[in-house]
Amino acid sequence: MDPAKPTELPERPKEVEEPKEPKGPSKRELKKLEKKQKKENAPKPPKTDSKPKEPKPAKEPAAPRDPDAIFKVGFLSDVYQERPLSEKIPKIRTRFPPEPNGFLHIGHSKAIAVNFGFARHHGGECILRFDDTNPEGEEERYYEAIRDIVSWLGFTPVRETCASDNFAQLYELGEDLIRRDGAYVCHCTKAEIKAQRGEGADGERGKERFACSHRSRPVEASLAEFRAMRDGKYKAGEAALRMKQNIEDPNPQMWDLFAWRIMDGDKQHHRTGGEWKIYPTYDFAHCLCDSIEGISHSLCTTEFELSRVSYEWLCDKLEVYRPMQREYGRLNITGTVLSKRKIIQLVKEGHVRDWDDPRLYTLIALRRRGVPPGAILAFVNDVGVTKAVTNVQVSKFEQIVRQYLENTVPRLMVVLEPLKVVIDDLPDGHEELLEVPFSKDPAFGSHQLPFTKTVYIERSDFREVDSPDYFRLAPGKTVGLLKVPFPITATSFEKDPASGAVTCVHAKYEKPADSAAPKKPKTFIHWVGESSAQNSPIRAEIRAFNPLFKSQDPSAHPAGFLADINPDSERIYPNAFLESGFLDISRSGPWPKEGGAEAADSSKNPHSIRFQGMRVGYFAIDRESTTDHVVLNQIVTLKDTQGKN
Numbered sequence: 001m002d003p004a005k006p007t008e009l010p011e012r013p014k015e016v017e018e019p020k021e022p023k024g025p026s027k028r029e030l031k032k033l034e035k036k037q038k039k040e041n042a043p044k045p046p047k048t049d050s051k052p053k054e055p056k057p058a059k060e061p062a063a064p065r066d067p068d069a070i071f072k073v074g075f076l077s078d079v080y081q082e083r084p085l086s087e088k089i090p091k092i093r094t095r096f097p098p099e100p101n102g103f104l105h106i107g108h109s110k111a112i113a114v115n116f117g118f119a120r121h122h123g124g125e126c127i128l129r130f131d132d133t134n135p136e137g138e139e140e141r142y143y144e145a146i147r148d149i150v151s152w153l154g155f156t157p158v159r160e161t162c163a164s165d166n167f168a169q170l171y172e173l174g175e176d177l178i179r180r181d182g183a184y185v186c187h188c189t190k191a192e193i194k195a196q197r198g199e200g201a202d203g204e205r206g207k208e209r210f211a212c213s214h215r216s217r218p219v220e221a222s223l224a225e226f227r228a229m230r231d232g233k234y235k236a237g238e239a240a241l242r243m244k245q246n247i248e249d250p251n252p253q254m255w256d257l258f259a260w261r262i263m264d265g266d267k268q269h270h271r272t273g274g275e276w277k278i279y280p281t282y283d284f285a286h287c288l289c290d291s292i293e294g295i296s297h298s299l300c301t302t303e304f305e306l307s308r309v310s311y312e313w314l315c316d317k318l319e320v321y322r323p324m325q326r327e328y329g330r331l332n333i334t335g336t337v338l339s340k341r342k343i344i345q346l347v348k349e350g351h352v353r354d355w356d357d358p359r360l361y362t363l364i365a366l367r368r369r370g371v372p373p374g375a376i377l378a379f380v381n382d383v384g385v386t387k388a389v390t391n392v393q394v395s396k397f398e399q400i401v402r403q404y405l406e407n408t409v410p411r412l413m414v415v416l417e418p419l420k421v422v423i424d425d426l427p428d429g430h431e432e433l434l435e436v437p438f439s440k441d442p443a444f445g446s447h448q449l450p451f452t453k454t455v456y457i458e459r460s461d462f463r464e465v466d467s468p469d470y471f472r473l474a475p476g477k478t479v480g481l482l483k484v485p486f487p488i489t490a491t492s493f494e495k496d497p498a499s500g501a502v503t504c505v506h507a508k509y510e511k512p513a514d515s516a517a518p519k520k521p522k523t524f525i526h527w528v529g530e531s532s533a534q535n536s537p538i539r540a541e542i543r544a545f546n547p548l549f550k551s552q553d554p555s556a557h558p559a560g561f562l563a564d565i566n567p568d569s570e571r572i573y574p575n576a577f578l579e580s581g582f583l584d585i586s587r588s589g590p591w592p593k594e595g596g597a598e599a600a601d602s603s604k605n606p607h608s609i610r611f612q613g614m615r616v617g618y619f620a621i622d623r624e625s626t627t628d629h630v631v632l633n634q635i636v637t638l639k640d641t642q643g644k645n
C-alpha cells in the first residue's frame with residue numbers, strides 16, 4: 001500500500017475467530033485409517049467357485065472443480081458482461097500491479113489468479129506492472145521474487161512494465177491537470193490538511209470541511225511551483241501537488257487528494273536513481289498507468305472501492321481513456337500474519353528461518369514447504385470471488401492441498417523416529433525384494449523394497465505394555481508390515497538401562513506352514529528395511545510444522561502478535577529413515593507431473609519432489625537438502641490434525 005493514500009480509507013479486515021490448539025488424530029480417525037490400510041494390504045482371498053457377483057460399477061472419482069469456474073459465473077462473469085469484447089474493447093487486458101516492496105503472500109495469489117486468469121479466460125493478456133512509485137522499501141530482490149512467483153504459479157505476463165516507466169509522461173499529465181484547473185500546489189502542513197478534511201486536533205472526525213487557501217491560486221503560480229518541486233526547491237512536506245476535486249463530496253477519496261509529493265530521505269529509486277525528487281501518488285499514478293497501458297478491466301480489492309470515484313474523475317478531467325475499475329474481496333488466511341512489517345519482525349528476531357520459512361504464508365514459504373502451485377490455484381478457485389472479504393482458516397487451505405496431492409504424488413515409506421525390529425526367525429542376511437507400486441495408478445511405476453531381517457518401524461507404533469484397544473505392535477501382538485506378505489509378532493524388547501528407552505524389539509515372522517491359514521493382523525504399519533545393496537535406509541532430517549501462532553487472530557493478542565507465537569511450531573526429526581524409492585522419485589520429478597514452471601528444471605526446484613509418506617503425511621525436499629544430508633519438509637499431515645473447524 002502506498003503511504004500517500006489518505007488515511008480515510010476503510011481499515012483492512014482483521015483476522016478473526018477463536019483459537020484452536022493442535023491436537024493429535026482422534027481414535028476414530030486412526031481406526032478408520034488402519035481399516036483402510038488393512039483393506040489395501042490384506043492378502044487377496046482365494047477365488048471360489050461360487051457364482052460370480054455382478055461387477056460393481058467403478059466408483060466415480062469426485063469431479064475436479066472447473067479451474068475456470070470463477071470466470072464463468074458470479075462476480076467476475078458480471079464484470080465481464082459489463083464491458084465485454086466489442087469494437088471499442090477489442091482485447092481484454094488486465095494488469096497485476098504489486099508494489100516491489102516485499103514478498104507476495106497467499107492473498108496475492110488471489111489477485112494473480114483473478115487478473116491473469118480473467119485475461120486468459122477471455123483470450124486476452126495480462127501485464128505484470130510494478131507499482132514502484134515509492135522508492136522507500138522498494139528493492140531489486142522483490143522485483144525478481146515477484147516475477148519468479150508469478151511464473152511459478154503458471155502465468156506469463158504479456159509484458160512487464162513499471163509505473164516508473166511513465167514518470168515523465170505522468171509529470172506532463174500533472175502539468176496538464178494544473179492547466180485544466182484540476183490541480184494546485186499546496187504548502188499546508190499535515191495538521192492543516194487534516195483540519196481541512198474535517199479532523200480536529202483531538203483526532204475527532206466529521207467537523208466542517210473547508211478548502212485550502214492555495215486552491216484558488218492562479219494556474220501559472222501552481223505551474224511554476226510544480227516545476228520548482230520537480231527541480232528540488234522544496235523538501236518533503238513543504239509542497240505537494242493536490243487534485244482540485246470536491247471537498248464537499250461525502251467520499252473522502254474526493255477531498256483534494258495528493259497527486260505528486262516530495263519524498264523524504266535520499267533513497268535512490270531502484271530504476272530512476274536520483275532523477276526524480278518528486279513521486280506520483282497511487283491515486284494519481286494508478287489510473288493513469290492503467291489508461292496509458294490500455295487496460296480494459298482494472299481489477300482490485302474492495303479497499304479501493306471509494307477510490308474508484310477519484311480514478312474516474314482524474315481520467316475524465318484529463319480526457320484520457322478510462323479503464324473500468326471493479327473491486328473484489330480480499331483473501332485473508334486466519335491464524336497467521338501477512339503484513340510485511342510483522343513478518344520482518346519475525347525474521348529479524350529469529351522466530352522463523354527467513355521470509356520463506358515453511359510456517360509462513362508468503363508464497364515463497366508455501367513453495368519451499370512443497371505446496372504445489374496448482375493447489376494454491378485450486379484453493380483460490382474453491383473460495384471463489386465475490387465482493388466479500390474471505391477469511392479462511394489454515395485448516396481449509398491444508399485440506400485442499402491434501403486433496404490435491406492425494407492422487408498426484410507417489411507413495412513411499414518414511415519412518416520419522418525409527419525403532420529397530422529384529423525378526424529373529426529370518427536367516428541372517430535375509431533380503432526379499434518386494435516389487436511395490438508408487439501409487440494405485442500404474443502410470444506411476446513401481447520400485448523394489450528390500451524386506452530384511454532388521455527393519456525399522458515408527459517408535460510410536462510400539463508399546464511396552466499391550467492393551468485391548470491398542471492395535472499396533474506390543475509384546476505378543478501381531479501386526480502387518482505394509483506390503484510384506486506375512487505379519488510379525490513382537491516377542492521381546494531391549495531397553496537402554498540409562499534412559500529407559502526401548503532400543504530394539506524382537507519379533508517372529510508369521511509365515512504359515514504350507515496348509516495353515518495365514519494369521520490376520522488387525523493393523524498394518526509402515527517400516528523401512530536395512531540393506532546396503534539397496535541403499536536402504538536413506539537418512540533424512542524431517543521438519544514437521546504446526547501453526548506458528550496459538551490463536552486464529554494473532555494480531556489481536558493484547559500483548560502483541562509475538563506473544564501469540566506457538567512454542568511448538570516446528571518439530572525436527574533429525575534421524576528419520578526413508579526407503580530407497582526416494583531416489584527413484586527424486587530422479588523422476590517433478591511431482592505432481594503437471595509441473596508447469598517446475599517441470600523445466602526440477603533440480604532447481606527441490607520442493608517439486610513431493611511424495612506421500614504412508615500413514616505419516618506429505619513431504620517435499622527442502623532447499624537446504626544435499627546428497628549427504630537430505631532435508632524434507634512436511635507439506636501437510638495425512639489427516640486434519642488441527643481439529644475440524
Ligand SMILES: Nc1ncnc2c1ncn2[C@@H]1O[C@H](COP(=O)(O)OP(=O)(O)OP(=O)(O)O)[C@@H](O)[C@H]1O
Nearest residue numbers: 001097098099107108110111300301330331332340
Ligand atoms: N489479501 C489479498 N487478497 C487479494 N488481493 C490482494 C491481497 N493483498 C493484496 N492484493 C492485491 O494484490 C495487488 C498487488 O498488491 P500490492 O503488493 O501492492 O499489495 P498490498 O496491498 O501492498 O499488499 P500487502 O500490504 O498485503 O502486502 C493489488 O491489486 C492488491 O489489491
Ligand SMILES: NC(=O)CC[C@H](N)C(=O)O
Nearest residue numbers: 001002097098099131300
Ligand atoms: N488498484 C490496485 O490493485 C492497488 C495496487 C497497489 N499496488 C496497492 O497498493 O495495493
